[in-house]
Amino acid sequence: MKAIRLNVMCKLALTAVILFVFTMGGTAFAQTPSSPAQLPGPADPKEVESFLDQFFAREDIMKKAGAVSVAVVKEGQVLANKGYGIANKSSGLPVDPDQTVFRIASVSKVFTAVAAMQLVDQGKISLKDNIEKYLDGYKVRNPFGTPVTVSDLLAHASGFEVRDPDSDSIVFDPSVQPPSLEKEIFKNFPPVLRKPGESYMYDNFAYSLLAYIVQKVSGEEFTQYTEKHIFEPLGMTSTSFALSDKLKSRLASTYDSSGNELPVYRLSSKEAPAGSMIATTGDMARFMSAFLTGAPAKDGKPLLSPASITAMSSYQLAIQEQVPDTTYGFEAGAYLSEKTNGQFVIAKGGDILGFSSLLWLLPQQKVGVFITYNTSANIRDDLFSAFMDHYYPGKTSFGPSAFSPQPTAKLEQLGGIYSDLRSSSLLMKIKATGNGTLEGSGSFGHHQFKQVDQYVFVDEAGKPLAFKTDAQGKVTYLKYVNVSYSAKLPAAAGFPDIPANHPYAGYIYPLQTIKLLTEDASKPFQPLSTVSRGQFLHDILQQFNVPASAQPAPFKDILSSPYKTDIQTAVALGLAAGAGKDRFEPERAILRQEAAVIITRLLKASNVPVPPGKNNLAPGTDAWAVSAVQNVLNMKLYGPEVLVENGQIDYGSTRPLNKQEFAAIRLLLVAPIE
The missing domain is CATH 2.40.128 (Lipocalin)
Structure with a gap:
């Protein structure tokens, strides 16, 4: 059920996957650093290798693992740098931690932050600068008296309207030339919706804009800047924001759910600083060591000043002091927060089509771990938990030791x-x-x-x-x-005929709150009135953000219907069919079993998993709809109208769908709010 409720508002097919590209924030933190002298931690390379070998030999991990590479460093020493599995199923080539490159997705943002902080160190950028200073006269649409600063970009606190990768962000066609970073930035520059500096929204656009500012200030293309000023000085010879032919030949292969190898793709824009970086774990070990120790690079200069390393290692934004959000370049994601065992951790995760990664550091102990692999499984979460339990046993707690709960x-x-x-x-x-x-x-x-x-x-x-x-x-x-x-969100205005104790108020009010119900709140909702076939398609296609189809549908009775385009789209996608004799009957009340069929088809077309299984369905469902009704029951997409009597579930398949029942379905497609 979780996957359904997280994805149904996405576009169809590939777009539903692309929305997760570059998306993952950091994944772990702790509230109060402990004294390094009291902590055991990793120390012996042989022991660390043994720990990793045992971890990757676990049956549950072996089922998830494809090609995996991992590095562990402490105080400038590489304690482990090891690959597991094979980089390509056809060749059988094993993973080489110094040769096999992986897409590290949003871990790229750490290096975008490093590039910006280098220019801060040189006095060429100030963290307090209004970003308009670097936009050649472009005025940001910002209704607040507070400007967006460079610091806001680094901390994901710009207040921008969301701008995430879409279906054009992954380019499979080698003949297509992705646009430049500058063109991509100004093509759809977002307005500011919230006061800058006050809220945390994970922001891919902000990091693309940071890279553009690096280009403007340095006079070098972002890819060339990072090569010259970060990767080359650190000896990271197998790392780049660009997929050269040399590195492409060493890229770990990735596969779809059927085991078919996916073609190699590029990202758009050409530089894609929010998530296009590729690297080996050997190179990432070099970066971790330099960052944690402040040791000089090959050119004799440190990567960053102590002040910049401190800024990137300290939380700049926190919803509450105990629950921090972001440093400059790293984040503190909430979903593993209880597993840090009381240690101070900064981290950065990344997911992109076919690859996942996680970088986490314990700055107090000068310990760093990086894992990358060619599946979307949660191996990184498992490793983080196992690593922390093994080397830093303890418990994370929140709040003061003595707190009196509020009434x-x-x-x-x-x-x-x-x-x-x-x-x-x-x-x-x-x-x-x-x-x-x-x-x-x-x-x-x-x-x-x-x-x-x-x-x-x-x-x-x-x-x-x-x-x-x-x-x-x-x-x-x-x-x-x-x-x-x-x-x-503001509380729902409600409807005069839907009191708070109405059996469907818990569906109708939230739907109104999230603006999926836009009817006039001063007029009766009429919860028992039926929903027409045309209205159903209009509302459900809008909810799924399905793009309209220009393909005409062969129905004579929809020409004057306000739902003509919705019907054409649904028929073109194979979601709905006519009623015979060139008719669709758009004004006829849709039956509950018809709605179940359309919803099931739409979920499957959106790549949303539909759980199988049979229920003891009461008689009365037409044969062509039984499977869809079973699916809807398995997903619990219904309100209190569905009854169980004598061990049988009465879905009411041949009854018309009414407005209150449709409201329950629509809300449950978004989230199981109770």
Whole structure:
């Protein structure tokens, strides 16, 4: 169910995958550094190699692993640099940690930050600079009196409207020339929607803009700048933001779910500084050692000044002090936060089509680990947990040792629906359930939270939930396992015929809150009125962001229908069919089983996994719809109208779908808000 609710608002097919390109933030942190002298940590190369060998020999890891490479450093010494698996199934060539290159995706941003900080060290850029200084007269659409600064870009705090990679960002055709970084930047420059410096939204555009500023100030193309000033001085001879023929021949192959090798692709723009870097773990070990120790590079100069290394190793933004967000270049993602065992960790993860990576550092201990591999499995999470438990056993705790939970009435200010700043389809509903306790439901499942500080709570597994307030004390954001903040949405206006205790209010109000219901709130909602075939297609295709089709549909009765384009699109995609004799019957009420078929087809077309399995379905479903109805039941895409009697599930397949039932389906396609 999780995959469904996280992806249904994406575009079809490849676009649904591309939205995750360059996306992953850092993945671990701790609140208070411990004294390095008291920590065991990795020390002996043979012991570290033995630990890694045992980890990658685990049956669960072997099932996930394809080609993997990992490096561990401490105080400038490489304790391990080792490959596992084969780089290409056809050749059987084993992974060589000094030769096999991997796409490291958003770990690239660390190096974009390094490039910017080098120019800060030289006095050519100031962290306080208004970014308009570098935009050749372009004026940022910013309604706030506070400008976007270089510091804001580095900390993902620009306040920009989201600009993420789309289906054009991955280029398979070798004859296509990706646009330049400058052209890509100004093609769709985002407006500022939130006051700069106050909120955290993981921002690929900000890092592309940083690279553009590096180009403007240095007079060198970004790729050439990083080669000359970062990779060459550190001896990183197998690392680049450009996929040269030499490196392409050493790139680990990647495969689709059927085991077919994917073609090698390039990224757009040409430089793609937010996620195009490729590297070996041997090279990444060189970087980690230089960054952690401040040792000079081959040219005798340090990579960065001590002040810049400190800035990149210190959290610059935090929703609450115990729950930090970002340094310059690294982040503190929430979904592994309870596994740092009380250690101070900075990290950067990355995912791109066919590859995943994770870089994490313990600056106090001068320890660094980097793992990269050619699958999308969560091997990195497993390694992080195993590594921390093995070398730094302990427990992460949040809040003061003695904290008195606040009364329910005080916690009610936290209640409401929150929408992720980067992906509005990621929703979470919070409500106070008792003294010091909250309940949350939505895209991340259903959880109970215990208060450990005024605005900090932990779930059943110890993961933190934190809230942010504005200067007036009004709750504005929360952060849970999502990478970015989620904004608190205004309460729904409601409808005069939908009281708070209405059995479908829990679906209709949230749907109105997230603006998927745009009907006039001053008029009755008429929850029992039926939904026409045309209206159903219009609403569901809009919700899925399905692009319109120009292909005409052969139905005489849709020519004057306001849903003509929606019907044409649905038929062209094979989602819906006519009613016979050149008719579609757009105004006829859609049956519940018809809706189930369309939803199932749309989910499958969107590459959303549809769980198999049979339920004990009551008689009354037509044979052509049984499979789809079973799918909808398995996904729990229904409201309280579905009944179980005598062990059989009555879906009401041949009944017309009404508005309140459709509201339940639409909300559950976004998130299981309760």
